Amino acid sequence: MQPFKIHILGCGSALPTARHAPSSQIVEIRGKLFMVDCGEGTQQQVRKSRLNFTKIYAVFISHLHGDHVLGLIGMISTFGLNGRTAPLHIYAPGEYEELLNLEIKTFCGGLDFEVVFHAVDTNKQQVIYEDRSLTVESIPLCHRVHCCGFLFREKAGSRHIRRDMIDFYNIPTSQINNIKAGLDWTSPEGEVIKNELLTSDPDPVRSYAYCSDTRYFPELAERVKDVTLLYHESTYTEDFKEKAVKYLHSTAKEAALTAKNANAAQLMLGHYSQRYNSDQPLLEEAKQVFKNTILANEGLVIDVRIR
Amino acid sequence: MQPFKIHILGCGSALPTARHAPSSQIVEIRGKLFMVDCGEGTQQQVRKSRLNFTKIYAVFISHLHGDHVLGLIGMISTFGLNGRTAPLHIYAPGEYEELLNLEIKTFCGGLDFEVVFHAVDTNKQQVIYEDRSLTVESIPLCHRVHCCGFLFREKAGSRHIRRDMIDFYNIPTSQINNIKAGLDWTSPEGEVIKNELLTSDPDPVRSYAYCSDTRYFPELAERVKDVTLLYHESTYTEDFKEKAVKYLHSTAKEAALTAKNANAAQLMLGHYSQRYNSDQPLLEEAKQVFKNTILANEGLVIDVRIR
Numbered sequence: 001m002q003p004f005k006i007h008i009l010g011c012g013s014a015l016p017t018a019r020h021a022p023s024s025q026i027v028e029i030r031g032k033l034f035m036v037d038c039g040e041g042t043q044q045q046v047r048k049s050r051l052n053f054t055k056i057y058a059v060f061i062s063h064l065h066g067d068h069v070l071g072l073i074g075m076i077s078t079f080g081l082n083g084r085t086a087p088l089h090i091y092a093p094g095e096y097e098e099l100l101n102l103e104i105k106t107f108c109g110g111l112d113f114e115v116v117f118h119a120v121d122t123n124k125q126q127v128i129y130e131d132r133s134l135t136v137e138s139i140p141l142c143h144r145v146h147c148c149g150f151l152f153r154e155k156a157g158s159r160h161i162r163r164d165m166i167d168f169y170n171i172p173t174s175q176i177n178n179i180k181a182g183l184d185w186t187s188p189e190g191e192v193i194k195n196e197l198l199t200s201d202p203d204p205v206r207s208y209a210y211c212s213d214t215r216y217f218p219e220l221a222e223r224v225k226d227v228t229l230l231y232h233e234s235t236y237t238e239d240f241k242e243k244a245v246k247y248l249h250s251t252a253k254e255a256a257l258t259a260k261n262a263n264a265a266q267l268m269l270g271h272y273s274q275r276y277n278s279d280q281p282l283l284e285e286a287k288q289v290f291k292n293t294i295l296a297n298e299g300l301v302i303d304v305r306i307r
Numbered sequence: 308m309q310p311f312k313i314h315i316l317g318c319g320s321a322l323p324t325a326r327h328a329p330s331s332q333i334v335e336i337r338g339k340l341f342m343v344d345c346g347e348g349t350q351q352q353v354r355k356s357r358l359n360f361t362k363i364y365a366v367f368i369s370h371l372h373g374d375h376v377l378g379l380i381g382m383i384s385t386f387g388l389n390g391r392t393a394p395l396h397i398y399a400p401g402e403y404e405e406l407l408n409l410e411i412k413t414f415c416g417g418l419d420f421e422v423v424f425h426a427v428d429t430n431k432q433q434v435i436y437e438d439r440s441l442t443v444e445s446i447p448l449c450h451r452v453h454c455c456g457f458l459f460r461e462k463a464g465s466r467h468i469r470r471d472m473i474d475f476y477n478i479p480t481s482q483i484n485n486i487k488a489g490l491d492w493t494s495p496e497g498e499v500i501k502n503e504l505l506t507s508d509p510d511p512v513r514s515y516a517y518c519s520d521t522r523y524f525p526e527l528a529e530r531v532k533d534v535t536l537l538y539h540e541s542t543y544t545e546d547f548k549e550k551a552v553k554y555l556h557s558t559a560k561e562a563a564l565t566a567k568n569a570n571a572a573q574l575m576l577g578h579y580s581q582r583y584n585s586d587q588p589l590l591e592e593a594k595q596v597f598k599n600t601i602l603a604n605e606g607l608v609i610d611v612r613i614r
Contacts, residue, residue, distance in 0.1 A: 015388055016351055016381075040381040041348045044323055066384045066414040070377075074323075074347040077373045081322055099413055102406050107373040 001203050002030045002133075004154065004304040006229065009045035011270035011296035013235055014067045020272060021045055021298055022067035023212060025231070026056070027152050030133045035059040036150055036210050042071035043078050045298065054084060058129065060136070061092035062212060063122070063147035069096070073103040080111040087114040091128055091136075093146045094119035122148035125223055139223050141214035143248045149211040151224060158182075159199035169193055206304045209264075212271045215244065216254035221261035229304045230264040231296065233271035234282050240273070252282040256289035265307045270296035308510050309337045309440075311461065311611040313536065316352035318577035318603035320542055321374045327579060328352055328605055329374035330519060332538070333363070334459050337440045342366040343457055343517050349378035350385050352605065361391060365436065367443070368399035369519060370429070370454035376403070380410040387418040394421040398435055398443075400453045401426035429455035432530055446530050448521035450555045456518035458531060465489075466506035476500055513611045516571075519578045522551065523561035528568035536611045537571040538603065540578035541589050547580070559589040563596035572614045577603035 005028040012020025022039025026049070033055040035042075046053060061069050072090070079088065090100065097117050104115060120128055120138050123146075129136035132155070139149035158180045166176070171185055179185060185193045209224040212233040224230055232255035236244045244251050250258075252269055259267035267290050272279050279295050286293040294302070312335045319327025329346025333356070340362040342349075353360060368376050379397070386395065397407065404424050411422060427435055427445050430453075436443040439462070446456035465487045473483070478492055486492060492500045516531040519540040531537055542556035551558050557565075559576055566574035574597050579586050586602050593600040601609070 015385060016354070018354065040378065041351065044348065047323070047325065064413055066381055070381045070384075070414070071347065074373055074377045077377075078322060095413070099406075099409050102409060106371055106402070106406055107377070 002154075002157070004029045004206050004208070006208060006231070006268075006300075006302050006304065007049055007051060008270070008296045008298055008300040008302075009042055009049060010039050010298060011272065012039075012067070013271050013273055014065065015274040016040070016067075017274045019277075020274075022071070023062075023271060024071065025210065026051055027208060027210075029152065029154070031055075032057050032131075032133075034136070034152070037062055037068040037212070038070075038072040038075060039067045040070040040074075043075040046075070049299070053079065053082065054086070056088070057086075058089035058091060060120075060150050060210075061090065061096065062141070062149060062210070063143060063145050064093055064096055065145065065213070068212075073100070073107055076104065076111070076115060077108050079113065080108050084111075084113045087116050089116045089118060089129075091118045091120050093122055093148075095146070120148060122146040139209065139211065139220070141211060141220070142217050143213045143215070147213060149209060149214070149224075151207060151209045151227065153207040154205045156205050157202040159195070159202050162198055162200055165193075165198045169198070171198070204306045206306060208304050211258075213249060215248040216250045216258065218261065221258050224258075224262045224264070226263050228265045228306060229268060229302070230259050230262060230266070231268045231270060232258055234269040234286065235271050235273045237276075237281050237285050240275075243273075252285040253289055256286035256293060259286075259290040259293070264290075265292065265305070267293040268296050268302065269293060309461075309464075311336045311513050311515070313515060313538070313575075313607075313609050313611065314356055314358060315577070315603045315605055315607040315609075316349055316356060317346050317605060318579065319346075319374070320578050320580055321372065322581040323347070323374075324581045326584075327581075329378070330369075330578060331378065332517065333358055334515060334517075336459065336461070338362075339364050339438075339440075341443070341459070344369055344375040344519070345377075345379040345382060346374045347377040347381075350382040353382070356606070360386065360389065361393070363395070364393075365396035365398060367427075367457050367517075368397065368403065369448070369456060369517070370450060370452050371400055371403055372452065372520070375519075380407070380414055383411065383418070383422060384415050386420065387415050391418075391420045394423050396423045396425060396436075398425045398427050400429055400455075402453070427455060429453040446516060446518060446527070448518060448527070449524050450520045450522070454520060456516060456521070456531075458514060458516045458534070460514040461512045463512050464509040466502070466509050469505055469507055472500075472505045476505070478505070511613045513613060515611050518565075520556060522555040523557045523565065525568065528565050531565070531569045531571070533570050535572045535613060536575060536609070537566050537569060537573070538575045538577060539565055541576040541593065542578050542580045544583075544588050544592050547582075550580075559592040560596055563593035563600060566593075566597045566600070571597075572599065572612070574600040575603050575609065576600060 010021030234252035235249035317328030539562035
């Protein structure tokens with residue numbers, strides 16, 4: 001199965017702490033790296049992770065709060081000093097474009113690569129990126145500013161060749177790609193062998209939803225229905241529900257409710273308020289509603305895995 | 308003697324490394340904190356240093372390269388979240404004002420304090436800040452963009468009362484402040500006692516010059532003549548002189564030459580290229596020209612001390 005991993009670079013919230021860096025993750029899928037959010041200091045977190053800077057193809061910014069975006073310009077500058085030539089794609093709310101251009105003009109003279117800005121309509125759920133292996137959809141969220149999550153969805157792979165059957169029917173190598181693509185095989189004697197006999201099902205399709213920052217709203221579960229791994233912010237425990245309501249954030253229990261109603265396979269919590277010296281209370285609260293929950297933590301690498 | 312200390316928060320150069328954070332320092336003088344430069348991640352470095360965020364009165368930005376300024380907006384945002392109300396003064400090249408305003412508008416909605424921007428003319432050596440205790444002068448430097456250093460100079464304190472002489476002449480307490488201010492004392496019998504008999508000299512005046520980034524040029528020594536502590540960039544050793552020339556940086560030897568010609572009491576090196584796994588070769592090179600040299604390092608706190 002092709003790698004589909006999430007690398008947690010930062011999972012703190014607005015106020016930086018000694019325990020958590022601001023929001024940033026890398027989605028690694030079939031050899032490509034996609035960054036989601038890029039808080040201050042993210043380039044140092046990438047360095048620690050030993051991921052290859054040059055493989056970062058695009059950066060998706062959920063919303064324009066500093067803890068999700070202030071590391072981007074420094075990283076772009078470093079890309080330039082490191083001699084990057086491949087274009088870098090930025091997907092972000094349209095309001096960012098003017099500022100980003102001014103930052104690049106001021107701090108990144110003479111870049112040898114293009115920064116391609118894609119304005120994301122945070123009010124619509126739609127495919128904003130697509131290649132041969134995956135699609136990325138925007139997921140409208142409810143926060144104090146325009147904000148959306150991102151849903152990474154694998155495309156179905158090709159069927160798996162059954163080596164034993166290929167040998168049995170003595171099928172030439174030249175035909176393998178056709179059979180992988182779903183064609184039947186007609187033997188020199190004219191016998192038609194159904195594709196289902198020669199192949200097994202492709203790997204099941206996996207998906208990852210990044211949902212930060214947002215207040216709880218029931219419809220979100222529908223937007224990420226049947227997702228394999230759901231990252232959902234849980235800034236507070238229920239005893240700070242008032243703050244969650246005031247600042248349009250979620251509690252751990254609410255994150256778990258969304259995971260449950262979405263029929264997610266697994267839930268990962270993150271975006272913890274700086275008030276917690278331990279994130280365990282958040283985990284315990286969520287587990288009471290949705291058992292298969294884990295805590296994001298800097299340095300964590302998790303496989304997106306079917307149940 | 309009143310405290311006059313330099314706290315090193317970062318002394319790396321453009322490319323961040325595991326060893327050094329980008330440029331930032333705190334000048335602590337008579338209870339006030341002044342920040343000089345503010346590279347990405349500086350707020351985390353302040354946190355580690357255990358300095359009091361709220362005492363940072365002003366930030367001086369030498370030039371608009373990312374490794375000297377990209378941490379500022381995150382720090383302003385954190386000041387806001389922490390409930391700062393005191394104005395924050397920013398001294399920087401004028402080109403920064405438009406960008407800073409747009410950053411504040413985008414990322415720092417509803418600050419409860421004022422950010423006061425002071426455009427610095429980097430081509431002139433002049434007093435840009437003054438209070439009862441000190442002056443700060445701009446020092447024109449030669450770099451790829453408008454750039455200046457900063458010279459922090461104590462004002463002379465008042466003369467020290469000689470307790471033994473006050474007792475000897477039986478001078479009432481009410482007169483102490485006048486005598487401190489330099490007045491003579493006339494006894495009830497009409498005898499005039501010269502102030503020099505009643506007081507000793509004030510503490511010698513100390514100064515600190517921050518010079519980063521710059522190519523070597525001999526006139527700089529005149530601009531920081533007789534400085535107590537000189538911080539001078541030393542991006543390279545002499546074997547990378549070609550790069551120093553190309554990028555308008557200095558070698559350790561050149562930094563030491565400036566210290567020597569300026570008759571500085573002490574030299575501190577910094578702004579090391581990421582190519583060095585150890586900064587010792589820079590130190591050794593400088594010491595051959597100017598013996599009283601030290602290396603800046605994150606976490607270092609150094610007293611500005613008269614020889």
